[in-house]
Amino acid sequence: MREWWRDAVIYQIYPRSFQDTTGDGIGDLNGITQRLDYVARLGVDCIWLSPIFTSPQADMGYDVSDYTDIDPIFGSLDDFDRMLAKAHDLGLKVITDQVLSHTSDKHPWFIESRKDRTNPKADWYVWADPKPDGSPPTNWHSHFGGPAWEFDATRGQYYLHNFLSQQPDLNFHNPEVVEAILETAKFWLDRGLDGFRLDTVNYYFHDKKLRSNPAAKATHQVMATDLYGMQDNIHNKNQKENLGFLERLRALCDQYDDIMMVGEVGDMGQRSIDIMAQYTKGKKRLHMAYSFAMLGPDFSAAHFRSCIQGFQKGAPDGQPEWSFSNHDVMRHVTRWAHHAVSEDAMARLACAMLMSFEGTIGIYQGEELGQTETVMEYNELQDAQAIRFWPGVKGRDGCRTPMVWQHDARNGGFTSGTPWLPVKAPQLENAVDLQEDQAGSLLRFYRDVIAFRKSHPCMTRGKTAWIGLPEPILAFTRSTADDNLTCVFNLSTKPLTLTLTGSATLAGLHSGALTKGKLTLPGNGFAFLDHDDAITLGT
Template structure:
C-alpha cells in the first residue's frame, strides 16, 4: 500500500472554532460534517481533529476525563463515526489527537490513584515525597506557570503536572499505563480512525531519579523570561531515552492497521530537530514528527535551511511534518508581517514555501483564508496561559477564533448563538463566501497551488538540496526520478536580483510563481517574490547565487 502520509497534506481542524451546528456558540462534529466539502475543495489528504474526547475543558480538551467517549459539547460517538465515513467517502483520511502524557484530574484513573498509596492505580501517576522542609522534590516548573508539583494531602505526596495542576502526568515507567494507553488507541483504530497526532510526545517519560533541571544557558544573559519555564534546560523532566521503546510499541500497534499513521508533537527548544529525527528514524517508531522551529518568529533563509539540513543529517530515513501555524502559536502572517509590505504577498509566498519543502505538511484551519491573529481584550480570553501571563504573553486564543464563513456581521455563519470567542472585523472581512466568489483570493490560490503540487510528485517525495545564498534569498532544488524543481524565494519586502545560470533555453518560471521575471542570467524577484522552475531530471547543473 502506498504511504499516503509521506508528502501528504494534513488540514488541522480545531473543532471548537470550525462550525457550530446547535447554536451553543461552540463548534462540533455535525458542524465539521456540514463543512467537509470546503475541506475537500482544497485537495488535502487528511484531517487532524484537535481533542474531541470527554473533558472538563480546563485546557480546551487537552485534559481528558474519558478517552473512549466524545464530549457532549462536540456530539456523540455516532457523530464521530459519521464524520469518518463521510470524510472517507470524499477521499479524505482522518486522524485525531491522543493526549496521553497526562489526563484530567477528573479521570477515574487519577481519582483512584489519589486515594492512597496502595490502590491498584497508586503508581499510574508520578507521585513523590516532599523534601524535609516540605517543598517539592525538585525544581521542575510547569509550562503554564508555577511549580510542576501539586500537593495531595490524602497521600501526603506531590504529583507531577507539566501543564495545569488539573492535568496530572501519567507514569509511563509503569507498564500497565503503557498498555492502557495502547488499548485506548486500539479502541479508536477499531472505529476506523486513520491514525493519531500525539500531543506532547516527548513528555511521556520523566527522569526516575527526579533530578533537578539545569539553567537554560541561552537565557542566562537576558534579564528575565516572561515564563520561568523558559529559564531551564528541561534535561530531566522530559525527552527521556525510554520514550523510544514506547514509540516502538505504538508503531507496532499501528502496523496492525495498514494505512494508518502517526505524527508526534515535539516540544523541546534545545533539541527539537534532533528528537524529530530520532523519533521517526528506522521505520519502527513514529511515521512523522513536527517541532516548533517554524512556529516562531524566525523568518530567514539560514533558519529554514539549517533546520531542514539538520533534520535529514540526524535522521536520513526520518520524516518531518512541517507547519507554519497551529492552535498553539500566533498565526504566521502576524508573526512574519515585519518581513513584508503586503500580507497578501506574504501569504502566497509562505504557502508556496511550506508546500515545497521536503516532508509532509500541516495546514491550520483559516490559513487558506489568510487569517491573521485576532486581537483580543483581556476579558475575552479563555486560555489559562494567556490569562496568567497577560499582557506580555496573550496566550493562544488569538489563533483559535472561529472561522468566518459568511459575509456581514459576526458571527458570520459560524453559529446562530454567541461564539465562544469573538469574530472581529479584520477576520470577518476574509470570510469564505467572499473568497469563494473571487478567483484571485487567497482561498483560490491555496486550491491552485495544492493542485499544482500534486502535478509535481517531486515536491511530495523528492530529495532537497540547498544553495548557499546570502540573506534574504532562500534557494533549493527538489530532486526526483523524473524531474527537478528549482525554487527561489525572496524573504523580504524589497525587490532583489538573483543570479541564476545554467537553465535550459526557453525555461520560464512556473505559473504559480509570484513577482518573478527571468532575464538572461538574472532573476528579478519582487517583494516576497518567488519562482519555481520545473526541469528534466537530466538537466545541466543550475547555479543560483545572491550576495547582499
C-alpha cells in the first residue's frame, strides 16, 4: 500500500500566530482546533506544528525544557489530545517539530549537567576545556552570531551551542542521550501523533576530535553579519554518525502504523540536495527530507530544475519535501518581488509551480492568502536574531505575524488582546473573510490547484521529464502509464509565446492561451497541457 505522505500536501501552522482563544495575544492549541475546518477545506493532508513543548521561549519554543509536556501558553496535554482527535476526524494527519539537537539551558538535564564534571549527566552536553589562552575549543560560529561556545564558570568549561547560548547542544556521542531522546519520541507516538518534523536534522553529532572549520570557499557572497557562513561547516554538523541515529529513530517509528519522519536539512545549495539524498536513501533512514534549497532568493528555471534533478539523481528511491516559505525565511511573495508582475501574479505562479513538483509539498500558513512579509519596527521585534543584528538583519518576525481571519475585526480576528506581533494594514488586505466567498480569489485558487494536483495521478506519482527550454521558461512533463501533463511556467515579467507541435489542450487552471499551435503566457503566466501522445515545445 502506498504511504500517505508520498502524495501529501502539508500545511505548516505556527501556533503562536494562528488563533488565540484566551486573549493573551499568543495563539494556542484550542485556537488551532477551532480553525481546523478551514485547514481541511484547503484540501491538505497533514498539519505540521512548530514547537508547542514547555519552553522559556528564548527562541520561540525551539529551546525545549520538557520534551513530554505542552507549554502553558499553548494549553495542556488534554488540549493537544482534543486537537489531535479533531484533526483525525477531519482526515488530517498531525506532525510536530521535534528539536532534538539541543535543549533549553533551563532543561533539568542541563541544570544537572552544569553542576560539576562528575554528576550522572555531566557528559550529556558538549563540554570542552578552554585552549591554553582561554579561548574557545574551536573556531565554530553560532547561527545567532559570535562563537558557538559559552564559558560556564561553575564547570570551568565551555559548552557548545549552534544557536542561542540558551540552547546548549546535546552530546549524541553519549548512548544515554540517544536512549533518552528515543523515549521522548515514543511518548508522542504512543499518544497518536502521525510523525515528526525533525528540526536541524543534520546537527545531532559534532566532530568528536573538536577540529576547527576551514574558511568557506569564495563561491558565494556572504553577508558581513553572517559569521557562520564564512566557514565551511564540516566539523560542527553533517557527521556520519547522524545516519546511525536516524536509523534508530526510524526503527522506532516502524513499530507504529503510518508514521512519517521528515528532516529539516540546515544547508543551502547543492550540499543541501546531497544531504537530502543521503538521509533518505533506502528504507532505514528518513522517510523524507525538507530542504532550504528553495527558500532563498534564487528564482530561475535552472535553479528549480537543479534542485529537483539533483535529488532525483542522488536518491532515486528517496522522497523530498519542497516548500517556498516557512517560519524562518522571508515570505516568497515578497522575497521574489523583483521577478513579479504583481504580488497576486507571483502568488499564483508559485502555487501552480510548487503543486506540480515531484515530491511532497509544504505550504506555510497565510501563503494561501498571498500574505507578504510584514515590515517591522525595531520596537516591535521579538526575534533574538533580529534584535541582535538590527538593522543589518531583519530577522524572522516579518513572516511570523498573526493569521488574519477578518479584515474589519480587531487584530484581524486573531486575538481579543494585544498580539505578540502586530497585525498591519497590508496583511489585513489579504484576510480570509475577504477571499472566502470571492470568486477567483487566491484562497480559492489554492484550493482548486491542490484539488487539481490530487485529481491527476501523474502530478502525485508521475515521473518528471525535463524540457530543455531557455530561461525564463521552466517546463517539464509529469507522466504515468495513463496520464500526462506538461507544465509550463514563465518566470519573467514579460509575455512570451512558445510553438507547440502535437495535439494538446489546456487543463485545469491556467493563465495562458493555446491557439493554432501557439502557447502564449503572460508575465508570471503558467499552463498545464493535457495530451495523450508526445508533444514538443519550442521558442
